[in-house]
Amino acid sequence: MNKASRLFCPALITPKNAVVKQTEQLSRSQKLLTELGLVKSGSNGTYQIMPMAQRSVDKLVDLVQSNMQLAGGQKITLPILTPTNLWKKTGRLDGDISEFYMVRDRSGKQFLMSPTHEEAVTAMLATTSPISYRQLPLRLYQIGPKFRDELKTRFGLMRAKEFLMKDMYSFDVSEEKAGETYAIVSAAYDRLFKQLEVPFVKVNAATGMMGGSVSHEYHYISPVGEDTLLQCSSCGFAGNSEVLDVKPESPVSCPSCKGSDLKEVRGVEVAHTFVLGDKYSKPLGATFLNTSGKPQSLVMGCYGIGITRVIAAALEVLSSEQELYWPCLLAPYDVCLIGPKQGSKEQSAAELIENELLSKVGKLCGHQELLHDDRKELTIGKRLLEAKRLGHPLTIVVGAKAAQQDSPLLEVHLSKGEKLELDINEALKLVAEHSQHKKNLLNCSFLQDKEEYISQSAGQQH
Ligand SMILES: [Zn+2]
Structure with a gap:
């Protein structure tokens, strides 16, 4: 299992009134990746990729x-x-x-x-x-x-x-x-x-x-x-302007559906x-x-x-300006688990739930896919803010409501801002669903003619 306290993630802290010398044009993903400590800039135009x-x-x-x-x-x-x-x-x-x-x-x-x-x-x-x-x-x-x-x-x-x-x-x-x-x-x-x-x-x-x-x-x-493409709004066909042989003044039609509504997009x-x-x-x-x-x-x-x-x-x-959003199969971790703060009154009761989740969530998604934010010296709020910016597909918070004797509740945050209040089984169900979605993607269950396709590719070898 991965512990946030041990993770080398050198976040970029810029003092509030610092004058930052902009050496290159930044995109929002690059800005987030750098600020959050996922990528460091090396010499001009080279990058150091962090864990x-x-x-x-x-x-x-x-x-x-x-x-x-x-x-x-x-x-x-x-x-x-x-x-x-x-x-x-x-x-x-x-x-x-x-x-x-x-x-x-x-x-x-x-x-x-x-x-x-x-x-x-x-x-x-x-x-x-x-x-x-x-x-x-x-x-x-x-x-x-x-x-x-x-x-x-x-x-x-x-x-x-x-x-x-x-x-x-x-x-x-x-x-x-x-x-x-x-x-x-x-x-x-x-x-x-x-x-x-x-x-x-x-x-x-x-x-x-x-x-x-x-x-x-x-x-x-x-x-x-950096490339200019022309995309047909009727059928989605796209080509770059050099291939479509665009001449000013002459109307271009879509080579696929002959539609005439082609708009310029950047690719x-x-x-x-x-x-x-x-x-x-x-x-x-x-x-x-x-x-x-x-x-x-x-x-x-x-x-x-x-x-x-x-x-x-x-x-x-x-991604948005504030938060990363990963393709499901490329998110560094599937689940981030945040436990109670050190010295809070709910600490001991909530830690029982936290330990139960560590083992059950790990079993469902694979222990390597679980990031345990064990930095208990930090408030839940601070850790949650960071988890949301990092864009983990699922972030589970074990806070004050998890310490309720009769019906412990967890806060589950999905990437893109959705927040749910769930009991343990419901939260585990979400983890299981996420893992199943990943499996479906890996197995290409979106392909209807998958069997035919794979046998065709394999057959080509011989
Ligand atoms: Zn078209």
Whole structure:
């Protein structure tokens, strides 16, 4: 079980009359995360993730991994340092490289601190080439830090110089097979974003510096988003303006329903998928032996999810100015339990209830998901205020009314401000319901054709 008294959560205390030098633009989620001690600012544009936020990151990593595994993914780890000569071969070093960190080793050899790994993973396969068509498809993914020397870091984890990404690279025998892989991984992305319960839009995207033919972006809609999207108010279809080929003066119609009511919204890009073809495999010589034993270029796709950005953007969309609100599966804890204050007259009677709840709630939601605010030197009010700002899905207060002999009552606070007065069994029922909702999300019970879907993805591996 987790005790608040032991939790390293370095809240930012700014003296009332202090002059705060604003070094970067803050979003409300970033402001709350920093003030509450979940994230600390490192050097400009880098962030230190504190234990409570790390729990959320770890939960998202687990969720992403389970979806990647279902889509036939195999996890690998590639070095952060990629020799720049690989990027020379694919021509990407000739593009705009102002956002890349370059380092030299003592012999003068130059490396990129990789912002993405197409070259590295393709070169790795090239050194094992030719592989047999029988080994394909291959879907390799990793989760690790990525680097980008942003001119303007903004909104904390949403646009930082170092961030956590999941990147998958797929290798197939043909365009057609690469299309099948694309459909399977895209379905895994759709499923993941539904599990997070944050409204998202999926847009057809321009392929940009990645090259390739087909591409989609996943966006959370928020005023702090950096991309301008056009969304159809009839069917919800969204596209970015470059793809929709918007010209001033000429009316645009929705490519999906032909409706004409398209409005501009701002999007935060949280994931991106590409069919790459042989853009990387050809120059780097990554081949396979086809059925007639002839070497042929591998057909690739790549698939990214900004792990830390998903969390920051989800919080930005869901939270208020005063309180965080987490996607159910990403909340650091499910339940926060606040006991009576030291020396209060209800202390001994209420502590009996508190102990009973510690064991029963822990059993229902898992002891790791329970945060016990055992800082009894603090008033209930002070601890409750903090719990509400942190946005725990359920906060249970064992206060004066819990000491009533005949009918002990608990105060239960739900995130988004709802407050209930319940007896012990009713409170436990809420905890059980919350745990069940999480299970349903993890099992994707929102998918009607789940059985069919999962057998389809699993079948693709063989
Ligand atoms: Zn439409």
